[in-house]
Amino acid sequence: MADPAQTHYLYRTPYGPVTIGATRRAVTAVVLGEAALPGPCRPTDLTNRCATELMEYLAGKRRAFSVPVAPAGTDFQQRVWRALRAIPYGQTRTAADIAAAIGSPASYRLVGAAVRANPAAVLVPCHRVVGAGGRTPGAGRAARMREACLKLERRALAAE
Template identity: 50%
Template sequence: MSSPVGELTLVSRAGQLVAVLWPDDDPRRVVLPPMTEDLADPVLIEASRQLAEYFDGHRRSFALPLAFAGTAFQRSVWVVLLTIHYGETRSYAAIAAMIGRPSACRAVGAANGRNPLSIVAPCHRVIGTSGRLTGFAGGLAAKRRLLELEAPADRLL
């Protein structure tokens, strides 16, 4: 789907969204099963609709069936991403504390970088403890754009 942050590739399997991929995504970042294109897939249609509403400023959260494929640690990080509300940010350290692993900031960063469901599981809302923008699969310009989309007018980056 076309978006203000580039052409996104949506992937579903068995009635669940499994990936939102960036235009120049490293194919090793998210490991996917063999795929076929199905433009009539109801999950993909609904995901496209909800993402379009998000980019238009009319949606603040997503209601989609999600399937996270990763290690138990990665899934624990990704589930926490779903609790970060629109317009808010969290640090890697805060997420490490939330999953009961306060010394695992770097591992949280690595898991965040492998999040297969970018935007929907809002890894763009995770920033450095100093408030600095750090790595993002879609690139820092896309991360800044997403945060600006969500920021109140008095808190623009």
């Protein structure tokens, strides 16, 4: 049974719909597209604040998020996601870079799996993880969104 404090709501962005899930204290998920997340489908102050920050980011007016983020995951995933949040705006790393940063250099494949399992897209910037050749991994809508986020960040840095 879902935590009664959990809610989710679908928001429209210039890049398509985004479903934001949250408890009373933190954002737990940002899913590209429509998703059935735990709890009732209703906006809260926190999901609205997160949506506003996402829209500011997508408009090039925000580089960091202030909403509290608490995605559920294993200890290893949490370590990877903390490392992702430490990647500076507009920069990229490979899974091997992240594996080394968390002290597990041989675990780059597990790092890749943790990146793909990231439930809080954009807030936990998995879009800053690229393949060994520097290309955005994957295909489809999620890959296009990751590429768009990287281009947005690079344009903002170039404009300085």
